[in-house]
Amino acid sequence: MTSLTPRTHDEWRDILRGNNKVRVCGGGTAGVWLPELKGTVVSSELMNRVVEYRPDDLLIRVESGMNLAEMSELVARDGLCLPLLRDRGWLGYAGQTVGGMVAMGLPHYGAGSVRDWVVGMKFITGGGAVVDSGANVVKSVAGFDLHRLLVGSRGELGAILEVALRLYPLKMMPEVPAEWAMQDETWVHRVSRSFECAGEVRSPNREWLWSNRLIDLPPQGWAIGSGGRFVGTRDSTRDRLRANLKNVLDGRGVFGEGWRR
Amino acid sequence: MLLGYNGEVVDASSQLENSLCELIGRESVLTGEAVRRVYSSDAYTVEKYPPVAVVLPRTTEEVASVVRWCTDNQVPFTPRGAGTGLSGGAMPALGGVVISTKKLNQILDHSFADEWLLTQSGIANLKISQFTQPFGYHFAPDPSSQSVSTIGGNIAMNSGGPHTLKYGVTAQHVLGVRMVLASGEIVTIGGPCGGDEDLISLIVGSEGTLGLVTEAWVRLTPNPEEIGTATLCFSTVEAASQCVGTMVRSGVMPAALEMMDHFVLSAVRASFDLEYIEGTAAMLLVETDGVAGQAIADLEILLQIGRDHGAIEIKVAANSAERLKLWTARKKGVGALGRLAPTVVTHDGVIPPSRLPEMLDAVYAIATEEGLGVANIFHAGDGNLHPIFYFDERAEGAIEAVVRAGEKIVEKCLEFGGSVTGEHGIGVEKVDLLTRMFDAESLEVHSCMRLVFEAGAECNPCKVIPNSKGCIEHKMRWRGVAT
Known part of the structure; x- marks a missing residue:
């Protein structure tokens, strides 16, 4: 299938203006998680630059089409990592992009959620507004945390253009148990396994970082309880707030809507 | 006679006070000159404005009844925890009612096996760790004010602290909240296992502008060996x-x-x-x-x-x-800096840590330019500065000099690629400075988050997002009017 490959904000705006439905695509590795969406495919493949990299400050900002493995190799040269990607990564599936990882916000073991490492973002709304949130430093409370909101949004609230990530010293990463390094399994299988054992999931070395749980699995708004089951209930007020959110960021529905059950 | 919403004169004793007393009982309503003075600012004392009344609800339902009444009657309301905030987030910018969470101070439930604790939002941060310490757990965010500052305040401001360098700020430790929306509706978002991370991301750090958090599930962190x-x-x-x-x-x-x-x-x-x-x-x-x-x-x-x-x-x-x-x-x-001068104002900004030497040079130079004393005590590891100006606020021009110096520091933080605030929040202090960090297109979308939560003009007005017309008109009254 042919796809559009915008590079600039203006090109993005033109695409959003000229199409009723678009489907944002990174490496195309997450298809199984998404419903069959209709519309023009817009690929981030030409948006693959490093915008800013300051190893001394443990920070990198990249365009959303940046290949995750390439970024990992780059920062590893300075003894740094995105701790989600240890052992070639629970999420380090070949071809995966940074934007895709952030938009999916899928679970992983050990080092908090994707959300905890995203410190800034630039995205474009359905109406074509280019929005900045967060900052290029590891700590900022200026404005609302739209960069955290967009994590796990599956491309339905906006298209991610740039992501600023906090990095972590490789040296501080705990050893990953051999049985966790399922190198041959596909990414989808790994995630499926994490569903099954969610009740027992603990990070390899809990005290070294703040999180030890899985988060952010579909459907949004639900969580994994013990035994790996989804817990949560439908709530009309929460649904209404989410509808407001969609309306505010993508009132025309150009980014589609499907995975929220 | 008191100034109320939009500055019109209201007779508080006959109207507002009686209504609040009917809602939650006379013992939970505070009024009078001393009360108004005490609650006219938080720890950011540069800008002050008195509320008409202060309420101290004990339950989520009581909070909901007050919020619903305020919205229905177009009375502004401002949530307040311990009042230790350093950017004026709990300052009742347009008067009205201050809703204090100080009596919402009960721990409601916990599970050490699953590492969470449910508490009312008015509990002091440190009380959580004191409760869980014997069982091998603590609540990781540890702002310096933690002996008094409340978990609700920490959530509102997305508070940090020294140990957030490794363990993350408040946002990383909130699993869920029960909150009262501006309409008075009570909604549960997230829970002991997390969930609703999208909405939680907006609520943490929203400074009480989206509603009022009354209960929170927080993550417990195992104590290090x-x-x-x-x-x-x-x-x-x-x-x-x-x-x-x-x-x-x-x-x-x-x-x-x-x-x-x-x-x-x-x-x-x-x-x-x-x-x-x-x-x-x-x-x-x-x-x-x-x-x-x-x-x-x-x-x-x-x-x-x-x-x-x-x-x-x-x-x-x-x-x-x-x-x-x-x-x-x-x-x-x-x-302790109270020993150096009668007034201290703590500033907050972030720079990449590698720029620290240049930044500190700039801070001392700015203080000298403005004729102020400055002391630095801060989270160096994440580049989060806290220059503290000490001065006598009674001296002519001192407040103006402090405000100018603060703006110069913020400019410098931005020049070095940092942020206007790392953990103290925007409040009223930095509302205007936000425009130097984000363009108008971005801020327009940020401001829409109030619409998402259906928070009207009554819900903690004039905070976080650059001022609406009503706030700009009111702003001149904030300095020195509270006496």
């Missing part, structure tokens, strides 16, 4: 700040990496008997933690970096009592 704590003294601020840069890129992640300059140290020595070698211009307080053996090994790596940078004295805390003494001095350090 081993902790290493040390102080390193340097004869110049520059040497200390260069040492910070080297430590940050050393590959060791400290649990905390704090700096105090000699102005702070002199006050802290007098207040808390903290000893350090003569000739100290700046002290680093470093802590490592982790599994047994690792924390001490990591600390030694950092201490060697200190020696390489010419530390003139290094002391390692020998036991938990010594560690506690060091942390008491650090966390109460701002209070």
Whole structure:
């Protein structure tokens, strides 16, 4: 299938203006998680630059089409990592992009959620507004945390253009148990396994970082309880707030809507 | 006669007060001149405005009844925890009702096996850790005000603290909330297992502009097996700040990496008997933690970096009592500055840690330009500065000089690629400065988050997002009007 490959904000705006439905695509590795969406495919493949990299400050900002493995190799040269990607990564599936990882916000073991490492973002709304949130430093409370909101949004609230990530010293990463390094399994299988054992999931070395749980699995708004089951209930007020959110960021529905059950 | 919403004169005693008393009982409603004065600001004392009344609800349902009444009657309401906020987030900008969470102070439920605790939002941060400590857990965000500042306030401002360098800020430790929307509806978002992370991301750090959090599920963090704590003294601020840069890129992640300059140290020595070698211009307080053996090994790596940078004295805390003494001095350090001048204003900004030496030079130069005293006590590891101006607010032009100096510091933070605030929030203090960090298109979308939560003009007005017309008109009244 042919796809559009915008590079600039203006090109993005033109695409959003000229199409009723678009489907944002990174490496195309997450298809199984998404419903069959209709519309023009817009690929981030030409948006693959490093915008800013300051190893001394443990920070990198990249365009959303940046290949995750390439970024990992780059920062590893300075003894740094995105701790989600240890052992070639629970999420380090070949071809995966940074934007895709952030938009999916899928679970992983050990080092908090994707959300905890995203410190800034630039995205474009359905109406074509280019929005900045967060900052290029590891700590900022200026404005609302739209960069955290967009994590796990599956491309339905906006298209991610740039992501600023906090990095972590490789040296501080705990050893990953051999049985966790399922190198041959596909990414989808790994995630499926994490569903099954969610009740027992603990990070390899809990005290070294703040999180030890899985988060952010579909459907949004639900969580994994013990035994790996989804817990949560439908709530009309929460649904209404989410509808407001969609309306505010993508009132025309150009980014589609499907995975929220 | 009192000023109320939009500045019109209302007769509080006959109308508003009676209505509130009917809603939640006379014993939970405070009025009168002294009350109005006390609640006219939080710890950011530069801007003040009095509420008409203060309410102290005990349950989520009582909060909901007050909020619903305020919205229905177009009376502005402002949530308030302990009032330790440093950017005016709890200042009742347009008067109206202050809803204090101080009586919402009960721990409701917990599970150590699943590492969560459910509490009402008015409980002091430290009370959670005191409750869980014997069972091997603590609540990781530890703002210096933690002995009094409330979990609700921490959520509103997305508070940090020294140990957030390693463990993350409040946002990383909130699993769910029960909150009252501006309509008075009660909604549960997230829960003991998390969930609803999208909405939680907006609520944490929203400064009470989206509604009022009354209960929260917080994540408990296991206590580390081993902790290493040390102080390193340097004869110049520059040497200390260069040492910070080297430590940050050393590959060791400290649990905390704090700096105090000699102005702070002199006050802290007098207040808390903290000893350090003569000739100290700046002290680093470093802590490592982790599994047994690792924390001490990591600390030694950092201490060697200190020696390489010419530390003139290094002391390692020998036991938990010594560690506690060091942390008491650090966390109460701002209070100790009361010895230097009658008024202190703490600023907050973030820069990349590698720019620390240049930034501190700039801070001292700005203070000199404005004729103010400045002391620095801050989270060096994540580049989160807290220049503290000390002065006499009765002196002519002093407040204006402090505000100008603050703006210059923020400009400098932005020039170095940082942020206008790291953990104290926007409040009213930095509302106008937000436009220097985000363009109009971005801010327009940020401001829409109020629409998402259907929060009208009554819900903590004039905070976070650059001012609406009503706030701009009101702004001139905030300085010095509360007396």
